[in-house]
Amino acid sequence: MSSSPEQTLYGFTRNFFQTYGAETENNSNQIEVLLPEELAAQLNTPDHILVQTGADAQGEYGIAYGSLFLEKILNHVCDAIPVVECNLHFNYIKSQGFDRLIADRFSFNGASGTVETVASAMIQYIVLSCRYTAQSDEQKEGMVSLCFNLETSAPVAGMEDFLYSVEKRFEDKKNRKIIPEKDAINKLIRAVEKNAPVALAHEIKPFQTSMNRRFKRDVENLNEYYTGMKQEMENSLKRPGLSDQLISDRNEKIRLIPLELEKKKDDLFNKYSIKTRLALCGAMILNSPAVKVIYNVAIGRKTRKLVIIYNPTIKSVDPLVCEGCGAGTYNIGFCDALHALCPQCRFGCRVCGKKV
Numbered sequence: 001m002s003s004s005p006e007q008t009l010y011g012f013t014r015n016f017f018q019t020y021g022a023e024t025e026n027n028s029n030q031i032e033v034l035l036p037e038e039l040a041a042q043l044n045t046p047d048h049i050l051v052q053t054g055a056d057a058q059g060e061y062g063i064a065y066g067s068l069f070l071e072k073i074l075n076h077v078c079d080a081i082p083v084v085e086c087n088l089h090f091n092y093i094k095s096q097g098f099d100r101l102i103a104d105r106f107s108f109n110g111a112s113g114t115v116e117t118v119a120s121a122m123i124q125y126i127v128l129s130c131r132y133t134a135q136s137d138e139q140k141e142g143m144v145s146l147c148f149n150l151e152t153s154a155p156v157a158g159m160e161d162f163l164y165s166v167e168k169r170f171e172d173k174k175n176r177k178i179i180p181e182k183d184a185i186n187k188l189i190r191a192v193e194k195n196a197p198v199a200l201a202h203e204i205k206p207f208q209t210s211m212n213r214r215f216k217r218d219v220e221n222l223n224e225y226y227t228g229m230k231q232e233m234e235n236s237l238k239r240p241g242l243s244d245q246l247i248s249d250r251n252e253k254i255r256l257i258p259l260e261l262e263k264k265k266d267d268l269f270n271k272y273s274i275k276t277r278l279a280l281c282g283a284m285i286l287n288s289p290a291v292k293v294i295y296n297v298a299i300g301r302k303t304r305k306l307v308i309i310y311n312p313t314i315k316s317v318d319p320l321v322c323e324g325c326g327a328g329t330y331n332i333g334f335c336d337a338l339h340a341l342c343p344q345c346r347f348g349c350r351v352c353g354k355k356v
Contacts, residue, residue, distance in 0.1 A: 009070070010053045013063050016073055017051075029054040043072055081280055088288040089167040093120075093312045098293050102308060105317055109333040109346075113297040116305065123290040123309060124150040126188065127160045129282045132200055136274045137214065140207045143281070144199055146192060149309065150285075153187040154318045155195045155328040162313045163286075194326045200276055208274055215272040219265055226261045230254055288313060297334075304338045324350040 014031055017024050023034040031051040040047045049061050057064045064070065094101075098115050127147045134140040147159040201208075233254050237247060291310035296303060309318045319328035324345030333341050335349035 009063050009065070013051060013053060013070075013073070016077065029057070042076060082282045083285065084170060084282075085285040085287065086168045086170040088163075088286055088313065089169065090289060090312045093289055093291065094310060094315070095291070098291075098308075098310065098317075101310070102293070102295060102317060105330055106308075106320075107331045108297060109331070111297050111299040111332075111334060113295050113306075115293055116296045117294040119292050119294075121290050121292045121309070123288050123311075125156065125159065125286040125288055125311075125313075126150050127163075127284045127286065128192065128280060129284075130196075131279050131281050132203065133277045134204045134207055134274050135276070136207075136211045137271050138207075138211075140204060142203065144203045144278075146196060146199055148188055148191050148195075149311075149318050150184050150188065152307075152309065152318065152321055153184075153191040153326070154309075154321050155191060156311065156314065156318055157199070157328075159311070159314055166313055190326055191321075195328065196278055200278060204274065204276070211272045211274060215268055218268050218272075222261060222264050222268070226257055226264075230257050233257075286313075293317075299334045299338060302338060304334065304340075306340065 010029075010031075014024055014026060017031070017033050017035070020039050021036045022039060025032040030053060033049050033051055035043070035045065035047045035049070037047060045061070051069075052059055052062045054064075057067065061069050063073075095118070098118060102113070102115070125147060127145055130144050130146065132142055132144055145160045147156045148154065149156060233250055237250060289312060291312075293308045293310060295306045295308050297306055306320065308320065310316075311318050319330050320332055320340055321327070322329055322342035322345055323339045324341045327342050327344070329342040331343050333343070333346045335341060335346070335352060337349065337352045339349050339351045341349055
């Protein structure tokens with residue numbers, strides 16, 4: 001197959017229009033395109049155009065390296081965050097044994113529970129692919145993925161790693177199913193704000209260890225340098241024949257050494273502190289068969305029903321979401337009002353203020 005620059009541009013242009021819902025008819029060195037109204041408005045074109053490709057491409061809709069229309073297409077691609085959707089298929093999904101699985105996976109502090117009902121369900125998950133930059137004395141860049149249950153906003157760490165062994169069918173843009181509602185998007189934003197720092201801290205841990213090691217090394221060198229300087233100045237005061245003014249000046253310098261040392265340490269701390277930025281690069285919505293388990297929890301004489309979702313991709317259950325802070329957790333406690341809380345929220349429920 002030819003891989004010439006002209007063929008590459010031709011393929012890119014055709015794929016661009018098809019990806020954004022346009023109808024195309026391909027001819028030699030030109031593509032007849034019928035654009036959706038929204039795309040035509042975004043590109044500022046009529047809804048029916050002839051796109052010229054190849055080395056001799058000319059005209060307003062010519063596609064060649066450096067052409068204005070190609071730049072417009074590239075800007076549109078770069079401005080939009082790509083979103084794909086796929087359906088997951090499983091030959092077998094667990095249908096029993098959830099009492100044991102939940103007991104092994106969860107800790108319900110001061111409570112006991114039993115499975116009440118089990119039902120098949122379709123659950124949407126979303127995988128967010130993000131680019132991060134960690135800036136310190138050096139810079140580290142990389143990618144990190146965040147995965148969430150769109151119904152509960154629970155983080156499902158590592159789910160994206162299991163997808164390689166799952167049968168998937170990707171949907172065309174025009175065939176996409178339910179788009180997440182506004183409430184789900186708002187919950188997702190809060191979940192990302194809560195969980196992204198944890199995932200990012202894990203991802204840059206070696207980089208942070210390196211910066212901490214260098215900070216410690218430079219602080220030790222500073223301490224050694226200023227200790228030696230102070231000792232040298234103090235020894236110089238023992239020499240005979242020094243004027244009172246010189247002695248006074250040197251004592252003042254000795255007195256200021258600790259302050260100068262602390263300032264230098266602060267400068268080093270700022271130098272090796274890590275500032276991070278996270279940018280969304282793409283998203284994948286997963287439509288997955290799952291199992292919803294209604295779990296009846298008894299806390300003393302009180303009871304509370306929880307919805308626990310069995311996720312066949314990870315072959316386990318998703319974490320529950322703390323009703324106090326929104327963190328995902330498998331370690332659950334309950335306040336007097338029976339709000340499900342993570343360990344950090346048990347000393348004062350953020351929902352009602354009552355303690356566990």
